[in-house]
Amino acid sequence: MKIVELKESILENNDADAAVLREELKGKGITLINLMSSPGSGKTSTLLALAPYFEGKLSWGVMEADIDSDVDACTMEAAGVPAIQLHTGGMCHLDADMTRQGIRAFGRDDLDMIVLENVGNLVCPAEFDTGAALNMTILSVPEGDDKPAKYPLMYETCQLLVVNKTDTLPYFDFDRERMERYAKACNPDIRVFYISAKTGEGVAELAEYLLAAVLQKEA
Numbered sequence: 001m002k003i004v005e006l007k008e009s010i011l012e013n014n015d016a017d018a019a020v021l022r023e024e025l026k027g028k029g030i031t032l033i034n035l036m037s038s039p040g041s042g043k044t045s046t047l048l049a050l051a052p053y054f055e056g057k058l059s060w061g062v063m064e065a066d067i068d069s070d071v072d073a074c075t076m077e078a079a080g081v082p083a084i085q086l087h088t089g090g091m092c093h094l095d096a097d098m099t100r101q102g103i104r105a106f107g108r109d110d111l112d113m114i115v116l117e118n119v120g121n122l123v124c125p126a127e128f129d130t131g132a133a134l135n136m137t138i139l140s141v142p143e144g145d146d147k148p149a150k151y152p153l154m155y156e157t158c159q160l161l162v163v164n165k166t167d168t169l170p171y172f173d174f175d176r177e178r179m180e181r182y183a184k185a186c187n188p189d190i191r192v193f194y195i196s197a198k199t200g201e202g203v204a205e206l207a208e209y210l211l212a213a214v215l216q217k218e219a
């Protein structure tokens with residue numbers, strides 16, 4: 001399994017660079033999904049739960065970004081999903097240039113979809129356009145229903161909000177309506193899915209949405 005040590009970008013205009021990368025990927029027929037959340041909300045678990053639904057329908061791979069370690073990429077590879085580990089060298093986010101370095105090193109122009117599991121953090125990753133066609137965030141129930149009120153930029157920049165760990169709803173005071181009200185105040189068009197990566201609840205619906213978005217190339 002490949003580990004890439006990303007170099008800090010020297011480009012000044014990340015937004016322009018991200019737009020260029022987005023066009024390049026569109027030309028190659030690759031949908032890049034930027035998956036963001038706080039650590040432990042279930043990014044890797046959700047990707048593992050989605051994997052069987054993509055089998056035979058979609059060729060995909062993941063880029064696991066971390067400050068260090070190769071744990072997530074090993075987990076995905078063990079599940080049969082092509083994966084590459086990106087080390088950010090202490091940086092708490094990826095920008096478009098770092099994302100491009102990862103995609104080049106991955107060397108898989110044949111894929112329909114690449115998911116970037118961004119560094120676990122609700123602040124920095126939301127500030128940098130990676131060139132992704134779709135920004136997706138996960139909020140797990142134990143984190144609390146107020147996160148969209150506290151980290152609005154994350155929910156502003158994401159088209160897709162996945163609420164994970166619904167199996168734990170009986171143990172937490174998590175008010176879905178309140179959470180959705182906060183999230184929609186940030187982004188009125190945000191799509192919300194409720195899943196449990198553990199029990200599989202709601203995962204089929206999320207997979208169906210992603211399959212349609214990627215295969216129609218209009219995520």
Ligand SMILES: Nc1nc2c(ncn2[C@@H]2O[C@H](COP(=O)(O)OP(=O)(O)O)[C@@H](O)[C@H]2O)c(=O)[nH]1
Pocket residue numbers: 037038039040041042043044045046120164165166167168195196197198199
């Ligand atoms: N109860 C419960 N635990 C979950 C669920 N999804 C993930 N977890 C657990 O949450 C922890 C962090 O998950 P992980 O996928 O590594 O999160 P990541 O850091 O966002 O990639 C692990 O111990 C998972 O087993 C879920 O739907 N329900």
Ligand SMILES: [Mg+2]
Pocket residue numbers: 043044045072117
């Ligand atoms: Mg992970």
